[in-house]
Amino acid sequence: MTALLSFWPLFRQHVGRMGLALTLSVLTLAAGVALLWVSGWFLTAAALTTAAASFNLFGPSSLIRGLSLVRILSRYGERLVGHDATLRLLSALRGWLFARLFPRIPLPSRDLRHGDLVSRLTADVDTLDTVFLTAFGPILTALLIGTAMTAGLFVLLPAAAPIYATAIILALAGVPAVLILFSHRLGADLVEASAALRIAMLDRIDGHADLVAFGAVAAARQEFEAAARRLARARRRSARAGLAAAAAVQLLAGLALVGVLWCGIDALGRAEIGGPLLVGLLLAVLASFEATAMLVRSVAKFGAALAAAERVRAIAQMAPAINDPQRPVTLPGGTLAVNRVTFGFDPARPVLRDLSLTIAAGERVAIVGESGSGKSTLLALLLRLHDPQAGSIAMGGTDIRTVRQADLHARIALLSQSSPVFLGSVRDNLLIGRPEASDAELWSALEAARIADFIRSLPEGLDAFVGEAGRTLSVGQARRLCLARVLLSPAEILVFDEPTTGLDRTMEADFLADLAVAAKGRSVILATHAEIPAGACDRVLTLADGRLVPMSLAGG
Ligand SMILES: Nc1ncnc2c1ncn2[C@@H]1O[C@H](COP(=O)(O)OP(=O)(O)OP(=O)(O)O)[C@@H](O)[C@H]1O
CATH class of the missing domain: 3.40.50.300 (P-loop containing nucleotide triphosphate hydrolases)
Incomplete structure (x- = not known):
């Protein structure tokens, strides 16, 4: 984690754009939650009403259209700003890494093979550049939406608020924590396996003429296939962990829904809440879990980002073989x-x-x-x-x-x-x-x-x-x-x-x-x-x- 945090100064340069992307992401999700809430309420209220003429259709339907439009535009804006920020960060990260790499050439470590270096300069940097938007972004979005939803329930259906809060906290913190515990190792495996495949590929491409001439293609192919299988295994394990976490989040969303429905029916019986509002609340609860699903997908990538951060930092921190003097003197020509x-x-x-x-x-x-x-x-x-x-x-x-x-x-x-x-x-x-x-x-x-x-x-x-x-x-x-x-x-x-x-x-x-x-x-x-x-x-x-x-x- 300290490796990842050491990149903070670079991330900070783009904090404005990242903040805007984050705000738009919160807006998109909030509009989605509100949309389902209003739609649920509106459809139920319209179905329950006996005299259609006395029901105001115009207000809610225009609100629904408005919310849909906000959701579409904010989603578009979020993608635009988010990608722009990510690409800028990518270029800053590459520039930073090259600036650190050049003074270290010739590299003091002979273990760092050509393919591994290429892998660190490309794939690892790519993994790092999305870490903010795919990991920190969803955490904050889910936190804000979860808090707002809990507050809404506290006012409208107080008994359901603790049930919802427990489920969303588990989905927000519990599931990702368990996943991080596993995904750190899985992420490191994934990054190492992908680097090994790249090394194998570059080696074989460089030496393909000799491999053909020596009739060693079959052996080289076997080694290459072994590296590819290792990567496939690492990807499968990582996907399985992600799937298990997604299933856990769905389960928690279901439990939250049942809990809110249970309290809602009780409150409905005591006429503390109207039917349309209850339906609206149920749909809003479901929509709010969208943020945690995003989070789980991101956390699965988080382990790979941690491993990539360590590999990239290892290059940047390698002691240069040669250092310039503190106070350089002028070099005269001559013998x-x-x-x-x-x-x-x-x-x-x-x-x-x-x-x-x-x-x-x-x-x-x-x-x-x-x-x-x-x-x-x-x-x-x-x-x-x-x-x-x-x-x-x-x-x-x-x-x-x-x-x-x-x-x-x-x-x-x-x-x-x-x-x-x-x-x-x-x-x-x-x-x-x-x-x-x-x-x-x-x-x-x-x-x-x-x-x-x-x-x-x-x-x-x-x-x-x-x-x-x-x-x-x-x-x-x-x-x-x-x-x-x-x-x-x-x-x-x-x-x-x-x-x-x-x-x-x-x-x-x-x-x-x-x-x-x-x-x-x-x-x-x-x-x-x-x-x-x-x-x-x-x-x-x-x-x-x-x-x-x-x-x-x-x-x-
Ligand atoms: N980066 C390195 N790390 C460790 N040993 C090295 C490294 N580069 C060269 N050597 C070793 O230093 C010795 C001298 O190598 P060098 O390349 O200077 O020889 P050379 O006279 O230029 O040879 P050639 O005529 O084949 O180019 C060799 O024994 C070589 O194995």
Whole structure:
């Protein structure tokens, strides 16, 4: 519950709209209760009257029409305002969550799989956004209508008031309390099962080509079906609990009706109440229980909302791997110096040991080494995606831990092994590197990345849509587009992690040979398995056993 309450500041921003939706919801229900009351009274009174001419038909029938109209309009307004508030809340929740997520990337928890993260960012947030309207709204509505109805009975049929009050309190508090007790566990199961299904689905979609190639589709399908069955079971259990609660509410409504009828007949016999009024009261009692039925449906969802709140809050509260300093200093340009750095993802098993490296402004350095030797790790440290356990990294003599990460990233651009092509046009993808770049600059970056001819051949050119994760491009083309984005960036240090992955031998050699021109005098740090042509780099270093060792340049 504390997890859910921690979202209150976000809910509070929309409290005006939510309040209006709530008022309209109370009005709708009150109009419904009054409508049945007046209708019951009117029909009975009309049937009982012997001289039709002496009965005023006009007043009650216009009241009935008026109440119907109020009910229709307030219901429409409630839906309109309620959905508007919910959608605004949804966008605020997503914005809030993304703002908390970005500083935590790379996520410190390796347990958080891609599908689980997607599930938290989508389904869990969706579950949360309706919690006010589907849970708190009906509670308040039912409370107000129940109180008003009890007060009405107290005046018109006092003996029935305690019976009705007991039944409505049980329906309002007792049934939901029991349901919450069960639905918390059921809701958590439901949210976890739905996340597991999503993870299974995204995993299988990502790897479908390999699954087909290995003939492992049947096994994957079985696992997927098991996840689907688990979700179906959780849904069934949750629906059963909801149904049992709805049946209990109906039973209480029936008991309240019988109680009021019993007292009413007694009062009728003593001429303390008229027949038409009694019928009106009975129908009104039935109508007032509509609010509690709504409540039960909502409470069934409440457990899922509690579980979703905990999962979403867990991401937002994850300690960021890296924090900006309290008082950041300005980052000067210049030499990049790695001073006796030791780092390991598990500190007991360092990947880099007492490693030092100095790269002068404009220098091009290649780092080679066996797979797993720590090349990507070293590059990640330069971007301060992790902090070393010992030693320091400085730029122009300033320790990078004393500057804002954003300032550091403005000076160092990275092309990693997993740099993505974003959904959008070629232009959109390039402008991420430098938003103010002109078309001429975009083309020059594309030329340098050796993909300009291909983009020119597309009918839409720079405006060609490159699809989800670059699906409309080959692996090599996607890579070169990412490369053009990095070359376009104004950063003074370009960090390349296997930039030629996906390029053929000739293109690889051409790209590395062109590096000096493409980098336009900027510093280049290049981690690669490729053969480095003469002149491409000023120095080549080998990373082995956590240390860098100079090696002679290939071909010269
Ligand atoms: N996020 C991580 N958490 C834990 N260990 C990691 C993580 N990333 C890398 N490692 C480990 O650190 C070591 C160095 O990995 P790194 O990716 O830096 O090697 P690399 O030289 O870039 O390899 P490759 O040439 O295959 O890309 C490896 O043993 C790897 O398993």
